[in-house]
Amino acid sequence: MKEMWDKRYKAEEFVYGKEVNAFLKDCLDRLPLKGEYLFPAEGEGRNGVYAAQRGLSVFALDISSQGKKKALALAEEKGVHIKYEVGDIADLNLEENSFDGAVFISAHFPPHLRSFYHQKIARLIKPGGYVILEGFSKSNLPLREANPEIGGPKNVDMLFSIEEIREDFKDFKIVELQEVERELHEGSLHNGMARVIRFVGSKE
Ligand SMILES: C[S@@+](CC[C@H](N)C(=O)[O-])C[C@H]1O[C@@H](n2cnc3c(N)ncnc32)[C@H](O)[C@@H]1O
Numbered sequence: 001m002k003e004m005w006d007k008r009y010k011a012e013e014f015v016y017g018k019e020v021n022a023f024l025k026d027c028l029d030r031l032p033l034k035g036e037y038l039f040p041a042e043g044e045g046r047n048g049v050y051a052a053q054r055g056l057s058v059f060a061l062d063i064s065s066q067g068k069k070k071a072l073a074l075a076e077e078k079g080v081h082i083k084y085e086v087g088d089i090a091d092l093n094l095e096e097n098s099f100d101g102a103v104f105i106s107a108h109f110p111p112h113l114r115s116f117y118h119q120k121i122a123r124l125i126k127p128g129g130y131v132i133l134e135g136f137s138k139s140n141l142p143l144r145e146a147n148p149e150i151g152g153p154k155n156v157d158m159l160f161s162i163e164e165i166r167e168d169f170k171d172f173k174i175v176e177l178q179e180v181e182r183e184l185h186e187g188s189l190h191n192g193m194a195r196v197i198r199f200v201g202s203k204e
Pocket of ligand 1: 005016021040041042043045047062063064067088090105106107108109
């Protein structure tokens with residue numbers, strides 16, 4: 001898995017682009033986000049770097065050391081600082097209730113690990129803190145089969161449903177939880193009309 005992501009990120013181009021994910025930008029525009037945010041599965045850094053430009057303190061994590069290299073280069077290009085650890089969410093050992101929020105963008109995991117990872121990160125968030133998540137819906141699969149340019153997992157069990165996300169974050173008040181169809185233009189790997197699940201939850 002690490003080898004696959006390192007190989008993908010070795011390319012000079014930013015495979016998901018350098019622009020922030022549109023849903024995260026929208027959340028930063030409309031929600032009172034502040035303090036320290038965890039960005040698990042952050043890849044090449046487009047989201048954490050933008051969040052840092054908007055004033056958040058960013059702690060990024062990913063299994064790919066190539067991802068870290070590119071994220072730190074992007075941070076330097078934009079004149080911000082982010083903290084970035086190379087490691088697996090499974091091994092993360094941080095204090096519970098210590099972050100103001102977490103951001104998962106296109107962070108898909110094997111089905112037997114998804115809930116465990118989501119709940120592990122959820123425990124690190126302080127009461128009142130936010131989880132922001134956008135990922136491909138199970139109903140994206142037929143769209144992806146018709147247009148592989150959309151990208152995202154091909155395995156339906158790695159894709160999200162509203163029910164799974166509600167269950168994974170059941171200690172959170174739902175601010176938003178919906179499936180939407182939206183046009184993706186994210187680097188060379190996410191392009192076309194896709195179906196995604198969007199979630200914003202506030203920890204009770
Ligand atoms: C589709 S990419 C998304 C990257 C980034 N969030 C973005 O939107 O540009 C998925 C990322 O998940 C990371 N990843 C997968 N499993 C992981 C794990 N168990 N712990 C940490 N990172 C993981 C991969 O290395 C990869 O960078």
